[in-house]
Amino acid sequence: MSFETExxxxxxxxxxxxxxxxxxxxxxFAENYPSLVSFLxxxxxxxxxxxxxxxxVNELLTIRDTQDATLxxxxxVFDEIALGIxxxxxxxxxxxxxxxxxxxxxxxxLYSADGFFRAFFNENVEIIYPKKRLMRVSDxxxxxxxxxxxxxxxxxxxxxxxxxxxxxxxxxLVTWETMYRNFVHPSGFHLASETVxxxxxxxxxxxxxxFTDPFANSTRVFASAQVILGQPFASTSILIRDNxxxxxxxxxxxxxxLCSMYSxxxxxxxxxxxxxxxxWGGLNSLTMDDADSGGAAITFDxxxxxxxxxxxxxxxxxxxxxx
Amino acid sequence: xxxxIKSTDLDFTNIKQKLKSHFQSKTEFNDYDFxxxxxxxxxxxxxxxxxxxxxxxxYSLNEAFLTTAQLRSSVVSHAQTLGYEVKSSTAPxxxxxxxxxxxxxxxxxxxxxxxxxxxxxxSIDGISYTFRTREAVYAQDDGTGQYVFKASDSTENxxxxxxxxxxxxxxxxxxxxxxVYVIPDVTMDTSTAVVxxxxxxxxxxxxxxxxxxxxxxxxENTLHFSIYESPNGFYELNFGDGISFxxxxxxxxxxxxxYLSTKANLANNGTVFSPSSTITINNVNYTLSTVTATESxxxxxxxxxxxxxxLAPIAFASQKRLVTSLDYKGMIESNFPQVKNVAVWxxxxxxxxxxxxxxxxLNFENGISDAVKQSVKDAIVxxxxxxxxVMSMTTKFTDPIDVFxxxxxxxxxxxxxxxxxxxxxxxxxxxxxxxYFRRNVENFGAVFRKSNLQTEIDALDASILSSNISVKASMxxxxxxxxxxxxxxxxPVKISTPDDVLFRIQSSxxxxxxxxxxxxxxxxxxxxxxxxxxxxxxxxxxGEYTPSTGIIAVNSFEPSQIxxxxxxxxxxVSPETESNxxxxxxxxxxxxxxRSSTTAIVDRQTTSLEVTV
Numbered sequence: 001m002s003f004e005t006e007x008x009x010x011x012x013x014x015x016x017x018x019x020x021x022x023x024x025x026x027x028x029f030a031e032n033y034p035s036l037v038s039f040l041x042x043x044x045x046x047x048x049x050x051x052x053x054x055x056x057v058n059e060l061l062t063i064r065d066t067q068d069a070t071l072x073x074x075x076x077v078f079d080e081i082a083l084g085i086x087x088x089x090x091x092x093x094x095x096x097x098x099x100x101x102x103x104x105x106x107x108x109x110l111y112s113a114d115g116f117f118r119a120f121f122n123e124n125v126e127i128i129y130p131k132k133r134l135m136r137v138s139d140x141x142x143x144x145x146x147x148x149x150x151x152x153x154x155x156x157x158x159x160x161x162x163x164x165x166x167x168x169x170x171x172x173l174v175t176w177e178t179m180y181r182n183f184v185h186p187s188g189f190h191l192a193s194e195t196v197x198x199x200x201x202x203x204x205x206x207x208x209x210x211f212t213d214p215f216a217n218s219t220r221v222f223a224s225a226q227v228i229l230g231q232p233f234a235s236t237s238i239l240i241r242d243n244x245x246x247x248x249x250x251x252x253x254x255x256x257x258l259c260s261m262y263s264x265x266x267x268x269x270x271x272x273x274x275x276x277x278x279x280w281g282g283l284n285s286l287t288m289d290d291a292d293s294g295g296a297a298i299t300f301d302x303x304x305x306x307x308x309x310x311x312x313x314x315x316x317x318x319x320x321x322x323x
Numbered sequence: 324x325x326x327x328i329k330s331t332d333l334d335f336t337n338i339k340q341k342l343k344s345h346f347q348s349k350t351e352f353n354d355y356d357f358x359x360x361x362x363x364x365x366x367x368x369x370x371x372x373x374x375x376x377x378x379x380x381x382y383s384l385n386e387a388f389l390t391t392a393q394l395r396s397s398v399v400s401h402a403q404t405l406g407y408e409v410k411s412s413t414a415p416x417x418x419x420x421x422x423x424x425x426x427x428x429x430x431x432x433x434x435x436x437x438x439x440x441x442x443x444x445x446s447i448d449g450i451s452y453t454f455r456t457r458e459a460v461y462a463q464d465d466g467t468g469q470y471v472f473k474a475s476d477s478t479e480n481x482x483x484x485x486x487x488x489x490x491x492x493x494x495x496x497x498x499x500x501x502x503v504y505v506i507p508d509v510t511m512d513t514s515t516a517v518v519x520x521x522x523x524x525x526x527x528x529x530x531x532x533x534x535x536x537x538x539x540x541x542x543e544n545t546l547h548f549s550i551y552e553s554p555n556g557f558y559e560l561n562f563g564d565g566i567s568f569x570x571x572x573x574x575x576x577x578x579x580x581x582y583l584s585t586k587a588n589l590a591n592n593g594t595v596f597s598p599s600s601t602i603t604i605n606n607v608n609y610t611l612s613t614v615t616a617t618e619s620x621x622x623x624x625x626x627x628x629x630x631x632x633x634l635a636p637i638a639f640a641s642q643k644r645l646v647t648s649l650d651y652k653g654m655i656e657s658n659f660p661q662v663k664n665v666a667v668w669x670x671x672x673x674x675x676x677x678x679x680x681x682x683x684x685l686n687f688e689n690g691i692s693d694a695v696k697q698s699v700k701d702a703i704v705x706x707x708x709x710x711x712x713v714m715s716m717t718t719k720f721t722d723p724i725d726v727f728x729x730x731x732x733x734x735x736x737x738x739x740x741x742x743x744x745x746x747x748x749x750x751x752x753x754x755x756x757x758x759y760f761r762r763n764v765e766n767f768g769a770v771f772r773k774s775n776l777q778t779e780i781d782a783l784d785a786s787i788l789s790s791n792i793s794v795k796a797s798m799x800x801x802x803x804x805x806x807x808x809x810x811x812x813x814x815p816v817k818i819s820t821p822d823d824v825l826f827r828i829q830s831s832x833x834x835x836x837x838x839x840x841x842x843x844x845x846x847x848x849x850x851x852x853x854x855x856x857x858x859x860x861x862x863x864x865x866g867e868y869t870p871s872t873g874i875i876a877v878n879s880f881e882p883s884q885i886x887x888x889x890x891x892x893x894x895x896v897s898p899e900t901e902s903n904x905x906x907x908x909x910x911x912x913x914x915x916x917x918r919s920s921t922t923a924i925v926d927r928q929t930t931s932l933e934v935t936v
Contacts, residue, residue: 035351038349038351038352039346039352039365042345042346042349042351042352043342043369045345046341046342046345046373047373047376051332052332052373052377053373053376053377053379053380056377056380056381056383056384057380059384060380060383060384060387063384063387064387064388073388076388076389076390076391077388079388079389079390079636080388080389080390080401080405080635080636080639081405081636081639081640082636082640083636083637083640083649084636101639104639104640104641104642105642107640107642107644107646107647108644108646108647108713157676158676161678162678162679163670163671163678163679164678181647181648181649181669182647182648182649183640183647184646184647185646185647185669186646186647186713186716187645187646187647187648187650187651187667187668187669187670187681187713187716188669188670188671188678188679188680188681188713188716188717189669189671189678189679190670190671190676190678191669191671
């Protein structure tokens, strides 16, 4: 027997379905063949069990009812109207299902991108149009200005160009890219992502003592306080530009690294970076020294050099992965 | 193929056993002998009843969803609910240039009309098909007696469609009854339907209704119709209710539907069209001159259930807009039967980067001419992407790139477990591999998974005890002989790093400085060299390959002949991993039938061959 009332949210007419074996059989059966009546009642009880015919028939009544259908059946509706995404993707799948029609109608818009991250990942993200930071020559507005205050950028053929959308979110690109491209992304635009890592600092305030100021009625004054900010992450790293090595990829480095981390390097490994001690520790090393005979430093001669020449952007250059 | 829901036990034996257990758990029946004949028979009947009821319930559950429905009527109905228009049969269309030479004929008219429905015949695979015009076309005397017919778009390409024109007439019934007009023809091309409504059964004046899908404004007086597939596979004509979807024909009016009943894809690829009749001018018959501009294409049977199942959700998601790459894919595959499938990617995923562009690569059905391919591309841009895509986005086409897979299967074979010979089994496996590629691999986005193929080969016959597959990938590069050739080949796979024993790259044979030679990589190196067939180096550096990117770069290579006689050389590489090869964008994996093989090795491990002395 299925328990209808357990899923009755006063949305459906009450179901009083029950097996009427005794009423259907002639009266004398109840007197003369009570075991047969019990047997048949037992059979209908078996038939109406949740994983049997009765259960399946009861399920039919609400099989496409967004609020009452099982999540397994809701998944099949997702297949039909939500490009096969699973109900498990959503915290509130039934609510999400009701909104897919509207969602598809506004795809490609800011509204849809916002909605995508809220519905699919329960996150609010920042959607940025990089074109708003492009420097425009002869533009009399702020976008025509040069300088740090203007904070404008030159077109880079990637993020910073007209057809580009930058999404700053706390979720990694690999988690959402495929779905985002299927559900929202206007094809032809560059899709850029910045992952925001936010730590929760531990703030602890200690008061050595407090006392009531007798001259100010009941005002409480802290005599001393100490604030401790916790380390937000066990490990933090940042990405910096490609160092133009063979992999053509950005480099990851520790922004909090100290000189002490080089303390265990052997002379052999240092020798692979510097050609002589002067280059390593000399006053003129790496400082645009025209007189550097080693040829490793940046000089003012006519040879083309870049500013990262002989600078090692990673704290463990050559020995850790680059991305 | 769709998966199905199984909500109840559908095995008779299990049902009976569960029923028995159910009763045994009840105090009243726990001492009953359920194996006794009487009660066992009763249980049989009840289990059978449960079984039938369970099946019915399962059918109902499955038919409730697009994904699991098995009946065409259910799939079509679900798709229609999503607003998807399930495609009827489509009549093949050809373009012909028609002209008439009346030079020297006195009293010739200034203009000649070729009426709607002028027919032509074309023989395809020995069967004659009838094509006809769907509009009147006209030709003007150029002053010398030459008449060239032009279509309504002023071009000389006259469209003719395969099919028989049929007419179905209905009389409109009482207003309080819902009027459904069923057209009892499963071969109807609904896109050719012309609906005329006459005031009375005998009236000659009529108004023409247009498809609802073409409506711009709808009010109570607009004249629109829609045609949907009905549950029995016929088609039903629907009108508005006088309020929501335009005017409804009034009781007593006569509805006439004219349409083409088509042989669909059977009439594709017709190249020669002959007019069925002559044109009479001043009581003299003249034959139209017919030149084929494009062969007949685009004919397709009713959309299959699986196609509806796949495309209806995409169409719902696209909402008749072209925003995401998936929208483009759904639009093209739904509307262009000449296209087997399509790959779509954004310009930001293209190499080189190309922002503001959407790239399409169309995998056409076999036998489609270049002219038709171009007309399909023009139609995609003109009818769809120009109007429905995000403004300023450009649609760009790029051809598919074939990457050939050289699949060599060795399998252990026990002849005692089959009636087939070793050779017959090798042929069976070879044909199976061909079929496997057709079914699973030779499409955009399809991934070759070696283990899947191997599993299916192992299950092909009991006599196949085990198997082993080696895989290579190859691409073809057109070569100009007696000239310096410099080119890049981009394989969609990483190539194995150099080995000191095995060559990772090998080309097909060519003549170089009078010697038959091939290009191979230098052992333990990525440098490419030209070798003669004895392994002597003829040129010590003709390029290199990059394992991590799959790029082969050949520089200043000058062969004097290609031994195969083909205009291209085949470059064969060992993939870094053979287990799965997943091409991106416009790469399509195909089986290289000439370089693939199946070899059986007799293995009598499970049976013994006894020899009695």
